[in-house]
Amino acid sequence: MINEVLSWAAQRRLSDIDQFRDHPHEAQAAVLRSLLHTAQATEWGRRYGYAEGLSASEFAQRVPCATYEELYPHIERVLRGEADVLWPGKVQWFSKSSGTTNARSKYIPVTREALHECHYRAGRDMTALATHLFPESRILSGKTLSLGGTHGPNPFRPHDADSRAGDVSALIMQNLPAWAEFIRTPPLELALLDEWEEKIERIARHVLHVDVTILAGVPTWMIVLLRRVTELAGAEHITEVWPNLRLFLHGAVAFGPYRELFRQLIPDERMRYLEIYNASEGYFALQDQPESEDLLLLVDHGVYYEFIPADQFDAEHPQTLTLAEVELNKKYALVISTNAGLWRYKIGDTIRFTSLAPYRIRIAGRTKHFLNAFGEEVVIENAEAAVAAACQATHTTVRDFTAAPIYFEAADRSRGGHQWVVEFNQPPRDADAFTTVLDQTLRHLNSDYDAKRHRDIALAPPLLTIAPTGTFERWLAGKGKLGGQHKVPRLSNSRELMDELLGII
The missing domain is CATH 3.30.300 (GMP Synthetase; Chain A, domain 3)
Structure with a gap:
């Protein structure tokens, strides 16, 4: 009954997915209007005239493309507690990751809007699609084992108990809506441990007797956990521990080199794998066809996309294309404007389009080695x-x-x-x-x-x-x-x- 109720609730989102899949340009235009309207009174919005109701071309002409380093002076002010700089209000949560050239970590603002309208909405979409694609698996009858990072005090406001910084997966788990927390394991006190050796051991012991039907996380750490669970159970394969395991939602790294290893760890022909493309900056795409590795671009999730052609990667002021202007099988650098206050932000990823109706992509790599x-x-x-x-x-x-x-x-x-x-x-x-x-x-x-x-x-x-x-x-x-x-x-x-x-x- 629980599986049926949750599946019904999740699949109510299918019509919304069909809507943005069939009308992507209208969805992107609405996202841009909403972003500009919401941020018009911020310092950034006033600087670039967001209140004037900019068109897509005017937005691209006025607002410069920016790397993390170029946007960092504004992000640092947000980190230190200033309000209304890039996005309305005072941002309390920050995703921490590597990749910046001038610091050990970079800090990406994570607003309430980014959590609910991007990450959680995309999570519902993935759940809806999975239950629709694999109805016989009854994946919502058990628990989703999600393996993520941890969070700690904001280093720029160490005494502010309400401001935290950490792995985006930890921020997402900490703030999960009740429906998502209900179907997830392990409990937060284990999921958010910061000592990885202890974390793997305690999670492995906790989930030994849990009915796990879905895995969600980065293949690297999931392999470590699956091996430990198998050892503790004295089992040959993880399917002996979790006979109802049917789905792995994976992301962050290319899955190809891990595929055969997972087949050996989970030797069940009913096991399914779906890829997601999410990052500290947002949740961008997901695999909506199990027979294809192409990823459906999410165009109504608080992210407005632009694309830099390959011959413009190194230009000081690159020319960008809108979604309506891209072509098949050409390499583009991704530029995003988001409901976390990232404006024309060069994320560093490159993609290519494998379909234009609907818009599906494959991750091509990075703009740098x-x-x-x-x-x-x-x-x-x-x-x-x-x-x-x-x-x-x-x-x-x-x-x-x-x-x-x-x-x-x-x-x-x-x-x-x-x-x-x-x-x-x-x-x-x-x-x-x-x-x-x-x-x-x-x-x-x-x-x-x-x-x-x-x-x-x-x-x-x-x-x-x-x-x-x-x-x-x-x-x-x-x-x-x-x-x-x-x-x-x-x-x-x-x-x-x-x-x-x-x-x-």
Whole structure:
């Protein structure tokens, strides 16, 4: 009966999904009008004349595209408690993540509107679609095991008990509506623990005897938890513990490298997988067709989208396209304006459209080289700073380097990690010391990497491979790219380049 009632309630949202799927331009126009109207009396809204009822083209002409670094002076004022800067009122919640080039973490405002009109609305949509797509699974008859992060005091207002900063998943769980909290496990006091080793152990013991039907989270941490639950139960597979498990809602990292491992952990042909595209800045898309990996763009969830064509990525004042102007299979950088006060914000992700009716996308990567196989979000600036620190500490210099993920092995219980191929001018006397400083510097610079490396739970220490002199030149020559501006990518989210280099070595 509970499954039927909750399924009925969730599927009431299906008609709304059909509405924005069939009328996306009207939905986006309404979102922009609402954003401008709501923020017209803020300092930002007054500066750019939001009260004048700007059209989409006027909005794009007046308001500059901004990176986090460019928007940060305004965000810092919001963090310190100023009201009506970017969005009406005083913002109390901030999502913390890595990715900024000038600080260990970045802080994204999370307003009440962003929680309810973006994250929770999208969550209802995903629930509605899942129950519609897989009615035989009765996924709402049990619990959804959601594995997220934690939150703590706002470091800019440490004595303000009402202002918090942390992982967006923790902020979402802390403020969940009653219907969502009812179907979720584990309880908040476990879900929000900040010590990951204790957290995994206590959650695993708690959920041993819970009827889990849905998993929700990042594959990296979910693998660790599933393995521990299986161990505690003395089971061969997790299906022996949770026979009604039917769905994994996953996001944050590419799922392809994990697919086979999950098939081994959950060897049930009735198991289904759906991807979501959410971030600290918002919930942008979800998989609405189980037979396709394309993601439906969410266009009535408090986010107004613009798109920068590939030839404009590095322009100081890039020309942007509206949703109505995009083309199939072209790469675009995502620009968002949101009900959390992010205005024409360059999120750093790139996407391509696989369908224009309705609008479906695939995530293409980042505007810069990155390494994010496990949710660690290592960007090129992190990598270069870490290599420089390791060189300084070991009195050596580097000719070239690249790094790639080492994925979880399907056949055993090893952790993921990073492999670094480094060509030195003079190899360090102590290669282990070089690797240690590299690792420690990355942990210092990047809070997400640090979390994954905590006690080696999700990420093993880096693996250093010293390349003979000329390795990178031989690779470039083999690609016909020797000379000029060609260079080896510093970071890659696949092992293709890494395996080619190892073949040369």
